[in-house]
Amino acid sequence: MPRSSEEKSAYLHTVDLCVLRYCRDAHELQILLIQRDAEPFAAHWALPGIVVNGSTVDLTLDDAVRRLRTSKVGMDLAYIEQVGTVGDAFRDPRCWSSSTFYLAIVSDTATPSEHQRFFPLSEVASAAVKLPFDHNQLVSACQERLLSKSMYSSLPLMFLGTEFSAPEAVTIFSLVLGRPVLKTSMRQRLLKMSEAGYLEETGRKKQGEGGRPQATLENLQPASLYLFDRSFLD
Amino acid sequence: MPRSSEEKSAYLHTVDLCVLRYCRDAHELQILLIQRDAEPFAAHWALPGIVVNGSTVDLTLDDAVRRLRTSKVGMDLAYIEQVGTVGDAFRDPRCWSSSTFYLAIVSDTATPSEHQRFFPLSEVASAAVKLPFDHNQLVSACQERLLSKSMYSSLPLMFLGTEFSAPEAVTIFSLVLGRPVLKTSMRQRLLKMSEAGYLEETGRKKQGEGGRPQATLENLQPASLYLFDRSFLD
DNA sequence: GTAATAGTGTCTCTGAGACAATATGAT
DNA sequence: ATCATATTGTCTCAGAGACACTATTAC
Secondary structure, three states: OOHHHHHHOOEEEEEEEEEEEEEOOOOEEEEEEEEOOOOOOOOOEEOOEEEOOOOOOOOEHHHHHHHHHHHHHOOOOOEEEEEEEEEEOOOOOOOEEEEEEEEEEOOOOOOOOOOEEEEEHHHHHOOOOOOOOOHHHHHHHHHHHHHHHHOOEOHHHHHHOOEEEHHHHHHHHHHHHOOOOOHHHHHHHHHHHHHOOOEEEEEEEEOOOOOOOEEEEEEOOOOOOOEOOEOOOO | OOHHHHHHOOEEEEEEEEEEEEEOOOOEEEEEEEEOOOOOOOOOEEOOEEEOOOOOOOOEHHHHHHHHHHHHHOOOOOEEEEEEEEEEOOOOOOOEEEEEEEEEEOOOOOOOOOOEEEEEHHHHHOOOOOOOOOHHHHHHHHHHHHHHHHOOEOHHHHHHOOEEEHHHHHHHHHHHHOOOOOHHHHHHHHHHHHHOOOEEEEEEEEOOOOOOOEEEEEEOOOOOOOEOOEOOOO
């Protein structure tokens, strides 16, 4: 073990990603974990992350995130947002370390590669599935951010890709918020978004689980969030 | 100049604070800056900040913030919240550096010490008053956070201390949001907060600028935010 | 009394919650 | 036709915006 290089900079600053997706089959949110190939915690499942200090390959934090997405995630991100930064002397057994962590969403159903796997978000956030470092806490913080932001924005639609239906929107909002959402409220919101130029009816339909087919909408601004002026109540 | 110590760790991670207060006389929000005593930018006015890597005096980031408050701010903080982390190769002329920055609010009218001074927030956020590093941008980000969070929470009340009146609440909300706020809407919100146990009528009164005296309210939970279920519209 | 500001009452309007009523496909 | 789900319509309710009206102090 290269003890000397550790002493050179007894400090680590990493960027870590909570990459989430919606699995229709399991009807749950899932988080992407990767199997670590280096110590500490080699072979453990953990958040994809890279070290940003100690090298000059990245010019900015955002560059570091891009490098992380390319090298370890390998999927297009429909959304990404910085959630926070934690740091202390204990979280990494090697030294004092900080982590700047992000919430990201993938909409396509990209198949994970060999050392990648999707886990149920709820089990990871609740630490039923234990991750190394303080990664469970980071995941929990991202889940909270997702929940709070889903109260007043179109964020959950990021899970659905560019073409989706009203019933799908109801489903994903209910799942994210952890409580039933009335389809009538959802439609009202989708109508608002359409008037604001965020959505457009495609004229196409897709088949749900039996019953009448669902009219689909196209997301004209898949990169931007729409902010509703009232929160979902509880 | 200790060139050797810089080479030891060509990376800096700092914690920086945007400490805001409400100045009744000037009727404006102000930000605390301190005069730097070391290079780079010695004698320039900048955000209070400390380096968190390269030493082990702090056990956590929060400890570092506490040390910063004690050593360079010296005032009680009514509120503090992490806003974000930026990092790149350019912001500090010495090396690659990151800053984790916080929005903080002081309610008491503590007089600044010799190397401290309050500047108008608007001028600093707009870079009419230029700060070293990317501190103007950090201030701007904190201002945006303050504004967005003031749309749907009781955050602006943090500026007023534990005893305040409804007209004062109207004033501070109007100032923070940058637009008039109706006293009737404000009173409705204060009523909601009272019902939720956050506020209580004191029975005392205070004199405003002539006219009828103002009944005062006591903030029973000065450390916690109350979240309204609707935003102020615009 | 007047001036000036504090505090109350009432109306409209928007959007969420609830739920009934109707529409459209598969079988 | 029947079933299952999609879509529309209607009602209530909470809270913001607006503004008129009353109350309380100083002078």
